[in-house]
Amino acid sequence: MELYVFGLASYRDKIGVSSIYRLQDEVLTPTNFDLCLSRLLKTCSHEIGHMFGLYHCIEADCVMNGTISLVETDNSTIRLCSACQRKLNSSIKYDNKKRLIELEKYFEKVKLNDATQLMKKDLEKIQ
Numbered sequence: 567m568e569l570y571v572f573g574l575a576s577y578r579d580k581i582g583v584s585s586i587y588r589l590q591d592e593v594l595t596p597t598n599f600d601l602c603l604s605r606l607l608k609t610c611s612h613e614i615g616h617m618f619g620l621y622h623c624i625e626a627d628c629v630m631n632g633t634i635s636l637v638e639t640d641n642s643t644i645r646l647c648s649a650c651q652r653k654l655n656s657s658i659k660y661d662n663k664k665r666l667i668e669l670e671k672y673f674e675k676v677k678l679n680d681a682t683q684l685m686k687k688d689l690e691k692i693q
C-alpha cells in the first residue's frame with residue numbers, strides 16, 4: 567500500500583494546499599471524474615477545516631478524521647461530526663441548517679449521491 571499526503575494546511579497562516587494529481591488514478595476520465603471529485607472535496611474540506619482551527623477528530627464518521635491512503639479516503643465521509651461542526655460554528659458564525667441545505671443542493675447538482683444522502687440525514691437530525 568502506498569501512503570501519500572493529499573493535502574496540507576497551516577493553522578497559523580490559514581493556508582491550505584491540495585492536488586488532484588494522485589486523486590485521479592493517473593488520468594482524469596469521464597468514468598473516474600465523480601470519484602476524483604469526491605476525493606478532492608473530502609481532502610479540501612479536511613484542509614479547510616484545519617485552516618479554520620479544527621484538529622484531527624477520532625470520530626470515524628467525520629471529515630476531520632485524517633486519511634493516509636486513497637482506500638481510506640474512499641471509505642471516509644465528507645460530513646463534519648456534530649462536535650467538529652459545533653467547534654467550527656463557535657469560531658465562524660453561520661446557520662448550520664442553511665449550510666447543510668446548500669451542501670445538499672451542491673452534492674445533488676454534481677451527482678454525488680452518497681454525499682447528498684449524508685446531508686439529508688444530517689438535516690433530519692437537526693429538524
Ligand SMILES: [Zn+2]
Nearest residue numbers: 612616622632
Ligand atoms: Zn489533517
Ligand SMILES: [Zn+2]
Nearest residue numbers: 623628647650
Ligand atoms: Zn469530528
